[in-house]
Amino acid sequence: MMRRRPLTWRKLSNQFVKIFSTAAVLLAVGAMLWILYTVACYGFRSMSLSFFTTPTMPYGGPVRGGIANAFLGSVMITFGAAVIAVPPALCAGIFLAEYKDWKTVSNVLRFSANVMMGIPSVLVGLFAYIILVVPTGNFSGFSASVALAIIMFPVIMRTTEDMLGMVPDALRESALALGMTRTRATVCIVCLSARKGLLTGILLALSRVSGETAPLLFTALFSDGWPKNYFTGPIANMPVLITEYSTNSPFEVMHQAGWGAALVVTVLVLVINMSTRIIFREKKI
Amino acid sequence: MFRYDTAFKWICLVCAGVVGVLMLGFFIQLFISSFSAWREFGLSFLWSRDWNPVTDKYGALPSIVGTLSTTVISLVIALPLAFSAALYLVDARPLIGEILSHAIDLLAAIPSVIYGMWGLFVLAPLMQKYVQPFLADTLGLGRFSFIGTEFNGFGILTAGLILSIMILPYICAIMRDVFRMTPPMLRESAYGVGCTKWETARDIVLRYGIRGILGGVFIGLGRALGETMAVLFVIGNIMEMPSSIFSGSATIASTLANHFAEADGLQRSALFALGLVLLLMSFGIQVLAQYYLHATGARRGETR
Numbered sequence: 001m002m003r004r005r006p007l008t009w010r011k012l013s014n015q016f017v018k019i020f021s022t023a024a025v026l027l028a029v030g031a032m033l034w035i036l037y038t039v040a041c042y043g044f045r046s047m048s049l050s051f052f053t054t055p056t057m058p059y060g061g062p063v064r065g066g067i068a069n070a071f072l073g074s075v076m077i078t079f080g081a082a083v084i085a086v087p088p089a090l091c092a093g094i095f096l097a098e099y100k101d102w103k104t105v106s107n108v109l110r111f112s113a114n115v116m117m118g119i120p121s122v123l124v125g126l127f128a129y130i131i132l133v134v135p136t137g138n139f140s141g142f143s144a145s146v147a148l149a150i151i152m153f154p155v156i157m158r159t160t161e162d163m164l165g166m167v168p169d170a171l172r173e174s175a176l177a178l179g180m181t182r183t184r185a186t187v188c189i190v191c192l193s194a195r196k197g198l199l200t201g202i203l204l205a206l207s208r209v210s211g212e213t214a215p216l217l218f219t220a221l222f223s224d225g226w227p228k229n230y231f232t233g234p235i236a237n238m239p240v241l242i243t244e245y246s247t248n249s250p251f252e253v254m255h256q257a258g259w260g261a262a263l264v265v266t267v268l269v270l271v272i273n274m275s276t277r278i279i280f281r282e283k284k285i
Numbered sequence: 286m287f288r289y290d291t292a293f294k295w296i297c298l299v300c301a302g303v304v305g306v307l308m309l310g311f312f313i314q315l316f317i318s319s320f321s322a323w324r325e326f327g328l329s330f331l332w333s334r335d336w337n338p339v340t341d342k343y344g345a346l347p348s349i350v351g352t353l354s355t356t357v358i359s360l361v362i363a364l365p366l367a368f369s370a371a372l373y374l375v376d377a378r379p380l381i382g383e384i385l386s387h388a389i390d391l392l393a394a395i396p397s398v399i400y401g402m403w404g405l406f407v408l409a410p411l412m413q414k415y416v417q418p419f420l421a422d423t424l425g426l427g428r429f430s431f432i433g434t435e436f437n438g439f440g441i442l443t444a445g446l447i448l449s450i451m452i453l454p455y456i457c458a459i460m461r462d463v464f465r466m467t468p469p470m471l472r473e474s475a476y477g478v479g480c481t482k483w484e485t486a487r488d489i490v491l492r493y494g495i496r497g498i499l500g501g502v503f504i505g506l507g508r509a510l511g512e513t514m515a516v517l518f519v520i521g522n523i524m525e526m527p528s529s530i531f532s533g534s535a536t537i538a539s540t541l542a543n544h545f546a547e548a549d550g551l552q553r554s555a556l557f558a559l560g561l562v563l564l565l566m567s568f569g570i571q572v573l574a575q576y577y578l579h580a581t582g583a584r585r586g587e588t589r
Contacts, residue, residue: 014481021369028370028457029388031450035395035403042406088300095297102298109301111575112308118504118571119564120511122538123311126545126560130314154304183293211396214513217542239398239514246402247518258402266399273394277387 036266043263046256056224056236059251065224067261070236073141073227074265077220077237078210080145080230085152086202090191092153093160098186110161113154124150125215133219139234141227144220148212152205159201163194200280207272211265213239238265315564319557330558336524338548343555345562347526351441351534352563354527355516356509358445363453363505368498370453371460372486386461393454401518404447409519412446413438417531433529439521442530447515452505459501459578463494500578507570511563513538537563 050066057065092113096106128147133139167190175185191198221234222244229235238261245258322330326343333344370389374382417436421427427434467490475485491498521533522543535543537559548556 010481010484014483017369017372017483017486021373024366024370025373025385025389027366028392028450028453029385032388032392032395034407035399038403038407039399088303091297091300092304095294095301099294099297105298106301109305112305114575115568115571116304116308118507118511118567118574119311120507120513120538120567122511122513122541123315123560123564123567126541126557127307127311127314130318130557131310150307153307157301157304182290186293207394211398213396213398214538214542218545239396242398242402243514243517246405255406262399262402265396269394269396270391273391 036270039259039263039266042256042259043261043266046260047263051257051260055226056241056257058224059249059254064253065257067238067241067257067264069224069226070222070238070241070261071264073220073236074210074238076227076230076235077141077144077148077216078206080142081148081152081209082202082206084145085149085205086156089153089156090160090198092157093164094186094191096157096161097164098182098190110158113157116150116154117158120214121151121212122214122218125218128215129218136232138232139219139221140232141220141230141235141237144216144235144237147215147219148209151212151215152209155205155208156201159204160198163197163201164190166197167194196280200276203272203276207269207276210272211239211269213243216240217243311564312561315557315561319554319561321551322554322558325551326555330555331562334526338552341551343552343558345537345559347524348535348537348540348559349562351520351527352510352536352538352566354441354530354534355444355448355520355536356506358442358530359448359452359509360502360506362446362449363456364502366449367453367456367460367501367505371457371464374457374461375464376482386458389454389457391454392450393458397451397512397514400447400451400515404443404515404519408447409438409443411438412436412443417442421531431529433531435529436531437521437533439519440531440533441520441527444516444520444534444536445530447519448509448512451512451515452508455508456501456505459504460494460498463497463501464490466497467493496577500574500576503570503574503577507567507574510570511538511567513542517542 050064052066052071053068054063054066055069056067057063092109096110096113100106124147128143128150132143132146136143171189171193172185175189176182180189216237216239220237220240222240223234223236225236227235242258242261242265245254245261249255249258322343326333330343330345331349332346333342334346335342335344336347337343374386374389376382377385413436417438421432421434421436426432471489471493472485475489480488516536517539520535520539522535522539523533524535524540527534541556541560541563544552545556
């Protein structure tokens, strides 16, 4: 026997849920705008040409420091990560999507990739520390690149698989019917027709990884001065600069520079992210 | 020709195998590096309360408690919000729904260090000045010992709040997918027998997609467990058992980031052991998430 519910009560609770869910959306969007507004407000004050052209300086020096070396270092680390991660991740995605005859292996690897996507980035930092920093005996930009590459790898692998999965089988079959080898059909036909999707995956992974901080604390560390020794020494980078300046420094000037760096990172990440979504929108499911 | 193809297939297999090797490597390397801590403290490392570099005694309980309590708080806040936001977005007019969905997805794109900075300079002062006094004094909740009357803006509650904002977009994205997958026939039938929208959502959509929703919850849980920077900025980093949700604490991830640079010897090994604990926790959660998401085929939050 169903419990009888009065109509007014049902309508009232429906109204209440409606209002609550609108409020939830507004709250989420509001939080986003609030964060962006804060970063923009504080960060804008430190924008100037010299902020982008002078390297970081310790507090109290004659010249006020900028972020040029940290910016360069971040670009090097992220670019290095992309070079390390993208080619093998694409191949890995191709394996999952195109070679269906090894079901068990694919399933196990797909599962590990999904799990790897959820492994906290701080642990990736620890792992890179153990396998690269301890044996070589020094922090380095290269180890940071490897850490970021480990984070990117499963993400690109899975998006590649999804995107290749959307390519119609007719295309594969026609390529093979023309007498192409499997390799040629995969690389020249399937991957080429899914190129927008693949690029989306790579760019989104890059944008996600370029603000990643925790792994860099264990690998790249920080150093004032230009990033000259990518392979052998700690190099400056934006995320660690933000962390150091805002938590480990009591000086207003440093907080200011930290906000400036935060603005630069946020704008870069969001611009990559949004433009990727807008330009390649039709390729998304 | 033939060998060409085989070679390419093997190259792809090896590349894909890297991910499995990495997965195993994480466990093996962390276990090896933390071995001396396990040998020294045994399993009692997990429930020992000390963290004392002077006497070289280490225990994981304070940071495990910190991790779990921030995670629970963030889920309690984020879950109803994400659920009802997804409800709204699925039913909203297409253009508005799409724009708002993208806006919420942007929350996931903001780097965590930015959340940390915002939490440190904006949220923590607000918490100290308005929210915590309001909760403790005005509402009189301070007499409950788990809430407490001493506050300085930092602590478990602030960290949980920030985490809830961070994991909301992930849970919301998965829930949106799950809701869209409910067959229209089911929803239409529910409307047909006179259900209100809320009743349809609660009795039809929620039950139909419960596995996907659970998967989304676990994805969010995994995010919250391992988040480092945002928590590091606002939790206070005190290695003691927290007495209330206003008190400073430390999570496993924030402990790793905070203590690693100056640690060596046994302490470093203990930190690796903490890392192993975190790895096991997030591995278990990811497995559960996979188990629930597998059936629904909803896309994971990360690939957005």
